[in-house]
Amino acid sequence: MSGRLFGVGVGPGDPQLLTLKAASLIRQARHVAYMVNGEGGSMARTIAAGFIAEGAHEIAISMPMRAGPEAVGAAYDAAAARIAGVLDEGRDVVVLCEGDPLFYGSFIYLQARLAGTAAIEIVPGIASPMAGAAALGQPLCARDGTLTVLPATLAEPVLRERIAAADAAVIMKLGRNFAKLRRVLDELGLAEKAGFVERATWPDQRICRLADAPNEPSYFALVIVSKGEGAWT
Amino acid sequence: MSGRLFGVGVGPGDPQLLTLKAASLIRQARHVAYMVNGEGGSMARTIAAGFIAEGAHEIAISMPMRAGPEAVGAAYDAAAARIAGVLDEGRDVVVLCEGDPLFYGSFIYLQARLAGTAAIEIVPGIASPMAGAAALGQPLCARDGTLTVLPATLAEPVLRERIAAADAAVIMKLGRNFAKLRRVLDELGLAEKAGFVERATWPDQRICRLADAPNEPSYFALVIVSKGEGAWT
Numbered sequence: 001m002s003g004r005l006f007g008v009g010v011g012p013g014d015p016q017l018l019t020l021k022a023a024s025l026i027r028q029a030r031h032v033a034y035m036v037n038g039e040g041g042s043m044a045r046t047i048a049a050g051f052i053a054e055g056a057h058e059i060a061i062s063m064p065m066r067a068g069p070e071a072v073g074a075a076y077d078a079a080a081a082r083i084a085g086v087l088d089e090g091r092d093v094v095v096l097c098e099g100d101p102l103f104y105g106s107f108i109y110l111q112a113r114l115a116g117t118a119a120i121e122i123v124p125g126i127a128s129p130m131a132g133a134a135a136l137g138q139p140l141c142a143r144d145g146t147l148t149v150l151p152a153t154l155a156e157p158v159l160r161e162r163i164a165a166a167d168a169a170v171i172m173k174l175g176r177n178f179a180k181l182r183r184v185l186d187e188l189g190l191a192e193k194a195g196f197v198e199r200a201t202w203p204d205q206r207i208c209r210l211a212d213a214p215n216e217p218s219y220f221a222l223v224i225v226s227k228g229e230g231a232w233t
Numbered sequence: 234m235s236g237r238l239f240g241v242g243v244g245p246g247d248p249q250l251l252t253l254k255a256a257s258l259i260r261q262a263r264h265v266a267y268m269v270n271g272e273g274g275s276m277a278r279t280i281a282a283g284f285i286a287e288g289a290h291e292i293a294i295s296m297p298m299r300a301g302p303e304a305v306g307a308a309y310d311a312a313a314a315r316i317a318g319v320l321d322e323g324r325d326v327v328v329l330c331e332g333d334p335l336f337y338g339s340f341i342y343l344q345a346r347l348a349g350t351a352a353i354e355i356v357p358g359i360a361s362p363m364a365g366a367a368a369l370g371q372p373l374c375a376r377d378g379t380l381t382v383l384p385a386t387l388a389e390p391v392l393r394e395r396i397a398a399a400d401a402a403v404i405m406k407l408g409r410n411f412a413k414l415r416r417v418l419d420e421l422g423l424a425e426k427a428g429f430v431e432r433a434t435w436p437d438q439r440i441c442r443l444a445d446a447p448n449e450p451s452y453f454a455l456v457i458v459s460k461g462e463g464a465w466t
Contacts, residue, residue, distance in 0.1 A: 007367075011252070017254055017356075017357065019244070019249065019251065020248075020251055020252075021247070024249070100373075102366040102367060102370075102371070103373045103374060104373075104374055108375050111370065111372075122368075122370060123367065124250065124359045125359070126252065126357045127363055130333045130358070130360055131357050133333075133335040134240075134334070134335060134357040137335075137348075137355060138335070139335045140335050140337075141336060142337060143337075144384055146381060146382060146395060147336075147381070148379060148380070148381050149380040149382075150380075151376075151378075153377050154379075
């Protein structure tokens, strides 16, 4: 009988923002997997480090940086095969996922490959828009309002059109796309209604108005644009 | 010196989906506030019940149901005044918020009224789109994809237009608006790409395909529409 696969959200950064369920599952896990970047770092492992049991087997999944879809797909295939090997021995595997597993998460690609192999349980995590809004004290949406989440990696005309059409917007994945986003928000007259958060809930969290944001923020920075006044306020 | 106001997300339903930080703050709280509906029930208090200390002072905030904006605004004014009375005595108040405090949350209206009175800290919570996606195993967004969250309370043409324009959509607040949403999804040819979740993570959680959903689901039901194929899958 196959082991179970758990996709566990570990939240945006502060280890106290793990859920009780996530903390409990990680503490009990004998096999813990996570993504590592090109430099060997793992944000998810860093967040969850205090909960990983001594002697747990760790499966570090290297993803090639700035690689094409084929190389990335092959890396996910290889990662899924490694995890399947453990599951096939009847052992559970907990995959640590920064933020929420199904919100811009790598777990989506592992799940797609392992869906036929094992029972899968997903534990939601605090996603960065909620963490960013909390840090700024800026509402995401209320009453009949809508919320659009979009990556700054989109082409500038698409970004402009989507933000123009939204009631409120969270723009993620800033990094080198920040100058483009600033132009769009200036053109739309929304710069004054935008809050900036970098590395929400980490010790080096930075929050400010858009005008005071650094020119080249982290990839893990986001902007929240609120257009409406909150009703009843 | 004024006490501090904490807006604490308690997540979608399962008490194990409170964050460690939320559980700790609630356990230590001497003054706990929450909204109650017309029948005297409080979803947030039900979720957090096991963490409220014996002898904690509870501030139950009654909100009029099906009332106009003026009556609702007056109820928030009165609630803020009650909480301010405690804060003015130098005591902290923890406000329990189902889901996330700033994502369609009542806390938005309390915060707006108390911002000048006290230091405010917001603890993000698991929001229902993430809990619903986890229950369905259905990704919310990936790579350059966008996500639109919208309430089914919107007028039918607006709902249609917004869902048509979205890459992926989460439609919330179903209840009596569900027939309207079904029509829209049928017209857009998206019914087959929609997953339905009612009371995500509660013991009576129900997940199914849209076609199998009940005609009058709970207000706390949502639909997730995924249009694209996940890349790399």
